[in-house]
Ligand SMILES: Cc1ncc(C[n+]2csc(CCOP(=O)(O)OP(=O)(O)O)c2C)c(N)n1
Ligand code: SF4
């Protein structure tokens with residue numbers, strides 16, 4: 029260990045071949061670091077392919093708690109000759125590249141440390157079966173990191189034992205491979221590397237979870253019983269997680285479970301089924317990504333106009349069209365806000381991490397029932413599929429589901445006349461009934477054609493206008509009851525602010541700190557829902573300029589802020605990012621500094637406060 | 640055009656059934672279809688069948704897509720909830736509704752455009768999933784509501800009003816449904832109430848996917864002399880392969896029976912169905928022989944009507960995927976929300 033070793037702040041990256049079994053070894057490393065008490069952020073950068081193409085896994089370790097992706101790799105475990113060149117190029121000067129030196133080679137970088145471990149040769153010495161030779165390679169490089177990077181022996185071994193609990197025969201050979209790697213590195217490599225992990229205590233009360241698992245659990249906790257979907261990356265694991273947890277937590281005495289999961293023939297059917305189930309009083313949802321939303325559009329308009337609760341999870345990926353199916357983006361904002369033809373506006377919830385995927389998933393069902401309308405939970409690939417460090421999930425056992433205004437048989441007996449679409453309470457929200465409730469009262473006709481307040485067909489323009497206005501009023505009324513923006517006033521006199529939402533938050537918060545250190549103190553607002561609460565307008569009002577950071581080309585959230593919160597365009601400075609990778613603080617800092625230079629009177633100021 | 644509610648006047652002598660409902664109570668709002676439209680006759684047959692079955696009307700959910708045919712769910716069963724969804728997508732909405740509550744009766748009405756064109760994918764998969772419903776396709780070989788374009792069930796030889804014929808072969812929904820595993824498949828004619836009413840009754844009682852493809856002429860766009868979906872053509876070429884009745888008591892079930900003889904089958908819910916065979920060569924319970932037999936009728940230009948296929952296994956989607964007996968929409972939230980307890984284990988597994 030040299031005197032200059034940096035502890036617990038580094039980026040470790042694995043370059044491997046898709047389908048080679050490396051994914052679980054890489055996740056194991058992330059988990060080891062997490063169990064060592066270190067905040068980690070793990071990003072799986074994978075191709076749209078099943079086997080053979082290069083794939084990467086990045087783990088940022090930051091005891092200080094910076095959980096955004098960071099460019100500049102400190103330690104690169106380069107296991108894929110196809111990507112050697114670009115992998116070597118990403119290593120920071122003074123950083124380390126570890127490779128399989130069974131076939132020795134040069135990397136043309138004399139400013140980095142190259143460590144060769146003859147992994148394939150070691151495997152060949154210990155195993156004869158070709159499949160095993162391939163698989164145990166992964167565990168050998170993990171083992172080498174015990175010696176080179178300071179992964180804790182005990183923690184790794186414990187995790188391997190847990191991982192193979194159901195296949196105990198595999199524990200021993202995996203430990204053997206681990207030790208081969210560990211011992212080889214210990215005995216043959218004597219130059220220490222520049223970064224190292226050591227035990228800390230920063231992850232007490234935390235868990236490592238993906239947003240899709242959290243959202244699936246949220247649906248379970250919200251009492252959803254019908255899940256209808258069509259497979260699409262990156263949303264697939266959401267329903268799979270719902271089903272997996274439901275099969276344990278919703279088991280009935282006879283071994284069935286209180287949920288129906290149907291893989292539909294396409295997204296049109298998936299959303300149609302969710303609407304049918306919801307209309308009939310079950311909590312139902314569908315999960316998809318951009319292409320699925322495009323297909324669902326017609327049905328979403330029906331649910332909006334016929335006022336049927338509906339929960340949709342959009343785990344966004346790179347568009348347009350099939351786009352970058354395995355990369356992250358926030359580019360369905362406008363599509364979802366106004367999904368379907370005619371005048372429609374929809375409620376969007378904007379989770380910023382897997383923890384909010386859980387809470388907002390539960391909230392989404394209450395909101396959909398309360399306002400009898402579609403609710404979108406706008407996750408993305410980064411939150412949905414990557415493991416994030418979040419607070420332990422909690423549940424308030426006194427929480428009751430809000431099923432909204434539904435009249436049962438007794439309530440129907442008590443009312444003089446039932447009119448499905450009449451605004452009885454003045455909040456724009458009518459009462460609904462479920463099929464089969466009452467022999468003679470409460471039936472109505474659900475339709476996507478224009479209707480009177482009793483659900484009858486009408487072509488009366490006045491009634492049509494009234495219906496549309498009431499629905500608009502109803503949705504506007506929801507704004508005050510949706511998750512509020514998270515506002516961070518870092519300096520009450522600051523005239524500049526950053527606005528963002530969703531998965532960009534760790535990068536934005538880290539970027540704000542960097543800007544702060546350079547004398548540019550800015551306030552921060554993270555949006556959590558649309559339509560916007562009054563707080564959003566007030567925050568905009570209190571600042572001269574707002575940098576709106578989002579992962580799409582056309583600054584879609586900025587459009588919404590202009591048209592729906594009446595914030596003047598020139599105040600809103602677009603900060604688009606569309607490379608498909610999780611955002612970095614460096615991007616935030618550089619983009620904002622560049623933009624500042626173009627703002628008259630702000631670029632030079634070391635401290636920007638009210639004049 | 641606004642919908643017209645029928646006057647609530649009740650004739651004191653109208654007979655009531657065991658539900659305390661009169662035939663009138665099974666009606667809906669006044670139809671706005673063209674006078675003479677086949678669809679109105681199907682509506683009347685549905686009213687009759689539901690009255691005779693003594694269905695609690697509010698326990699029926701009426702599902703439809705878009706088209707003149709799909710509008711008709713508003714013209715019967717006023718005490719039922721109806722759902723006029725989007726064009727071609729009724730099967731998915733009905734599937735979802737059925738998932739939520741397996742105890743209601745699902746009655747779907749669609750058209751040939753709705754089913755065989757825009758909605759064929761959903762139709763196919765609802766059949767395959769054996770959604771417990773009666774699906775009535777009011778088949779007129781044309782798009783009535785958009786004024787007379789060819790539909791995919793229009794026969795090759797059948798010309799439109801302007802004398803043009805289609806270059807494409809027609810889709811036979813019954814053949815398709817049989818191949819896809821529908822349990823109850825029938826064809827009928829809107830002009831033959833005596834045949835249609837018992838078929839509707841049996842289709843409602845059947846557990847699983849039941850299809851009745853009803854040839855239901857469009858008087859405005861496809862009832863001319865060169866159409867094979869006209870009243871005249873169907874009357875002239877109707878070949879009844881059997882008669883079907885729901886009967887009170889069961890006789891011995893016979894597998895083989897000669898023309899003119901009957902066989903009874905007990906349905907899932909205990910009701911008895913009796914076929915009377917009119918065509919010696921046709922056995923609706925034998926999957927192997929019915930498709931070639933139907934092809935022979937087709938080649939002779941005959942329209943085979945009656946119960947074409949019956950799968951006595953009667954299984955539905957819920958049984959196939961193993962949902963609980965209690966309707967999902969009635970399960971108490973305490974049984975659905977796992978609570979804080981299990982979260983401890985979930986959290987522990989993520990450390
Ligand atoms: C997405 C969509 N495309 C087109 C239409 C227009 N449209 C309404 S009904 C219909 C055809 C209906 O034909 P069919 O189902 O045979 O019903 P019929 O009127 O003949 O009873 C069409 C094309 C629509 N409502 N929605
Ligand atoms: S257009 Fe044809 S299908 Fe439509 S109502 Fe008139 S007759 Fe019936």
Ligand SMILES: [Mg+2]
Nearest residue numbers: 750751752781
């Ligand atoms: Mg038609």
